[in-house]
Amino acid sequence: MPSGDKDVYDKYLGKLLTDISAHTEDGSACCEYIGPGGSGQYVKMVHNGIEYGDIQIIDEAYFMMKRLLHMSNAEMADVFSNWNEGRLSSFLIEITANILREKDPDTSDDLIDHILDEAAQKGTGMWTAIEGLEMHMPIPTMAEAVFARNLSSIKAERVAASKVFNEVPSVTVDKQRFVADLEQAVYASKIISYAQGFALLTAASVQHGWNLDLGDIALLWREGCIIRARFLDRIKQAYEENSDVVNLILTDEFKDEIRVALPGWRRIVVKGIEGGLYIPTLANSLMYFDGYTSEKLPANMCQAQRDWFGAHTFHRDDRPYVNSFHHQWEEF
Amino acid sequence: MPSGDKDVYDKYLGKLLTDISAHTEDGSACCEYIGPGGSGQYVKMVHNGIEYGDIQIIDEAYFMMKRLLHMSNAEMADVFSNWNEGRLSSFLIEITANILREKDPDTSDDLIDHILDEAAQKGTGMWTAIEGLEMHMPIPTMAEAVFARNLSSIKAERVAASKVFNEVPSVTVDKQRFVADLEQAVYASKIISYAQGFALLTAASVQHGWNLDLGDIALLWREGCIIRARFLDRIKQAYEENSDVVNLILTDEFKDEIRVALPGWRRIVVKGIEGGLYIPTLANSLMYFDGYTSEKLPANMCQAQRDWFGAHTFHRDDRPYVNSFHHQWEEF
Numbered sequence: 001m002p003s004g005d006k007d008v009y010d011k012y013l014g015k016l017l018t019d020i021s022a023h024t025e026d027g028s029a030c031c032e033y034i035g036p037g038g039s040g041q042y043v044k045m046v047h048n049g050i051e052y053g054d055i056q057i058i059d060e061a062y063f064m065m066k067r068l069l070h071m072s073n074a075e076m077a078d079v080f081s082n083w084n085e086g087r088l089s090s091f092l093i094e095i096t097a098n099i100l101r102e103k104d105p106d107t108s109d110d111l112i113d114h115i116l117d118e119a120a121q122k123g124t125g126m127w128t129a130i131e132g133l134e135m136h137m138p139i140p141t142m143a144e145a146v147f148a149r150n151l152s153s154i155k156a157e158r159v160a161a162s163k164v165f166n167e168v169p170s171v172t173v174d175k176q177r178f179v180a181d182l183e184q185a186v187y188a189s190k191i192i193s194y195a196q197g198f199a200l201l202t203a204a205s206v207q208h209g210w211n212l213d214l215g216d217i218a219l220l221w222r223e224g225c226i227i228r229a230r231f232l233d234r235i236k237q238a239y240e241e242n243s244d245v246v247n248l249i250l251t252d253e254f255k256d257e258i259r260v261a262l263p264g265w266r267r268i269v270v271k272g273i274e275g276g277l278y279i280p281t282l283a284n285s286l287m288y289f290d291g292y293t294s295e296k297l298p299a300n301m302c303q304a305q306r307d308w309f310g311a312h313t314f315h316r317d318d319r320p321y322v323n324s325f326h327h328q329w330e331e332f
Numbered sequence: 333m334p335s336g337d338k339d340v341y342d343k344y345l346g347k348l349l350t351d352i353s354a355h356t357e358d359g360s361a362c363c364e365y366i367g368p369g370g371s372g373q374y375v376k377m378v379h380n381g382i383e384y385g386d387i388q389i390i391d392e393a394y395f396m397m398k399r400l401l402h403m404s405n406a407e408m409a410d411v412f413s414n415w416n417e418g419r420l421s422s423f424l425i426e427i428t429a430n431i432l433r434e435k436d437p438d439t440s441d442d443l444i445d446h447i448l449d450e451a452a453q454k455g456t457g458m459w460t461a462i463e464g465l466e467m468h469m470p471i472p473t474m475a476e477a478v479f480a481r482n483l484s485s486i487k488a489e490r491v492a493a494s495k496v497f498n499e500v501p502s503v504t505v506d507k508q509r510f511v512a513d514l515e516q517a518v519y520a521s522k523i524i525s526y527a528q529g530f531a532l533l534t535a536a537s538v539q540h541g542w543n544l545d546l547g548d549i550a551l552l553w554r555e556g557c558i559i560r561a562r563f564l565d566r567i568k569q570a571y572e573e574n575s576d577v578v579n580l581i582l583t584d585e586f587k588d589e590i591r592v593a594l595p596g597w598r599r600i601v602v603k604g605i606e607g608g609l610y611i612p613t614l615a616n617s618l619m620y621f622d623g624y625t626s627e628k629l630p631a632n633m634c635q636a637q638r639d640w641f642g643a644h645t646f647h648r649d650d651r652p653y654v655n656s657f658h659h660q661w662e663e664f
Contacts (some may be wrong), residue, residue: 009600019623032632036383044453045350045403053447054471055634055637055638056451056634058633058637059630059631059634059637060630060634060635062630063629063630065640066630077469082636091641092637095641095661096633096637098640098661098662099633099636099637099661100660101361102636102659102661107650111633111636111659112633112636113649114648114649114650115632115633115635115636115646115647115648115649116631116632116635116646116647116649117628117629117630117631117632117634117635117640118631119631119634119635120635120638121468122644126465126466126468129465129475130462130465130466132463132479133465133475133478133479134458134462136453136458136482136485137482138479138480138483139479140475140479140612141463142544143461143472143475143479144452144616146465146471147464147465147470147472147475148472148623148629148631149631150468150470151470151620151623151624151629152629152631152634153468153631157457157578157579157624158623158625158626158627158629160578160628161579161581161625162584162625164582164587164626165587165590165591165621166624167624169598182351185343196574201337209577222643226641226642228465234622242348245378246489246492247489247493249493250492250493250496251381253622255496255497258497259497259499266605266606267477268499269605270602271420273598273601273602273605273615273618273619273622274602276598276622277622278619278622278623278626278628278629279619280472280616280619280623283488283605283615283619284476284615284616286370286605287605287610287611287612287615288483288611289497290605290608290609290649291490291491291610291612292481292483292489292490292493293482293490293494293496293497293657294490294494294608294609294610295490295491295494297395297448297449297480297483297484297490297610297648298391298392298394298395298398298449299391299433299449299450299480299481299485300429300444300445300447300448300449301390301391301395301444301447301482302387302388302391302481302484303426303447303448303450303451304431304432304434304443304444304447305387305390305424305428306387306451306452308427308430308431309427309558310425310558311639312449312452312454313449315448315450316446316447317446317447317448318439318446319443321448327434327443329427329430329434330339330430330434
């Protein structure tokens, strides 16, 4: 079957799609024709990149509760179950709670405590990160989720390094506030991660002329896939209100929630850094937010340096953008 | 000339190398035969990735002094000149000081204030970041330096976003301590960035059988290139003491300096996050350090999740690594 041919899809998959839709909770399809020329595979790849982000965000929340609050697996399971009743309701949060309650049939210990902390990968998150770099599209949350798996997988090096640097900074934490802040941090980081993923899809759709329906794609992921979540309705809604979304964080659907989340999210990232914890996706989601919403960045210095050593030229803030300038830098 | 052929290099470049060496400060060569099969190009690529990191680290230091301390360009120039007298002495620090003193011939203003904060790139930093991902080698400092350029280049989006989210958190800072801490943060982040770059070179050398002399490569970069710096002697020294360096941060040459830098470095990153500043390389260098030196990471949860939804299996901490396990997860 030729990839991306809508007529063929309709002919062979039309009835199948109808059958599947009949079995989803609200009758919406969980598979659909995406677009021409490899766009379906591309969307599935970005889905997986987002999945890497979701997983790592959750795992960092688990890590922080365990390391800073010294919570038991049962207590953490209750936190995730509680989150699963609210706006974070999703397959991944649900199984995280269940994993924390699972017993090891051999030892009767909690199984999670016997699983080795070395993450493997099949490569789709890596492809997404590479695609972000090649498209010049910043997707740090997903890229750092990939690097987090890489870093976890060199356990022997980490064990050796932990003996060279064995002073773990201690921090004091108010448990109840921390858990509430953490929910804000997880939710806001999730918004940011999806904002990056959908910005990448938007750029790819424009570049390849795919004309992707991003609201439909969000809806498509609501059922049957690993990132399925109530949250995806919100993204669908954002695209219904405005199909030309530049970045999801700017939409009416999300901007107020981000504003509310910010103080707690910042406190969480600060506590993680003060406590010496590796929390790359919680931190880089916030970092992306701070960069994306910053009118000024220090890239003027970068351009000055590049012009100094390589005559790469720069634009000026007081001249039309069409003009590039090279300065005859003085040798001091 | 066939790429990577040592005899040919010696025949054609031998005298040239001798001539060039005669013109460097200490008689050491600034170009040399690297190894077979594209290894020379590879080393140059990683050099450029490191250059992206160095530049972004410096630019974030400028950004923090400007935004949190409200220092004038002249004051910041003096800080960089001062740093250039010490262990940070390097071409890039030197030109940064000079750039801050440069006047715009047209307006007589400081030129830096008229340069647009949109960074361009030629792609070599991006290639390095992609190579890190493909080699499964975490190099977040360099990758985030690339994303920082991408994020800077969408200035119109940033300006629009800054109007939607216009509350900048305020922080109080003790200027003298901050500048001292910042020097620690810049220096430690630089060590981390080079540690990532040299770890990538080590992995590539093993994978391709290049047998790279990494100490010699450090020495080679001491002169004539953009990252030339006194600091590179230290890396050469680390490889002299032990040619099988696993990670530069563990070497006698650097570990004590990192230990000393840590408290100030942490304070800087915390202040940046509290102040809403985008400082991805200072923060991700610290994040890498905290991850690399962490005996335990939450990747056990990642492996449990992957086994739940995809039967991807996991290793156990109480069984030989050669065995993989799949658990029959209970459906709750």
